[in-house]
Amino acid sequence: MEKHHESIIAKIRRFTVETVAEMKRCTWPKHRELLESTVLVVVVMLLLACFVAGVDKVALHAIRFVTTGNF
Numbered sequence: 001m002e003k004h005h006e007s008i009i010a011k012i013r014r015f016t017v018e019t020v021a022e023m024k025r026c027t028w029p030k031h032r033e034l035l036e037s038t039v040l041v042v043v044v045m046l047l048l049a050c051f052v053a054g055v056d057k058v059a060l061h062a063i064r065f066v067t068t069g070n071f
Helices: 002-025 031-068
Strands: none
16 A cells, blocks of 8 residues: 555656656747737737627627517
C-alpha cells in the first residue's frame, strides 16, 4: 500500500518537473503584443454583442408582428 502511495508522489513530482521545463521553453508574448491582443478581443466581443442584440431586437419585432399583428 505504501509503495503505491510513493508511486503517486513520484508521478506528481515528475509531472511538475516536466511542466516547469515545458513552461521555460514557451515563447511568451511581449507586453505590447498582449495589450494589442486583449484590445482586439474586447473590440470583437463588443461588436458581436451589438450584432446579437440587433438580431434579437429584429426577431422580437418580427415575432410580435406575427403573433399580434402589431410592431
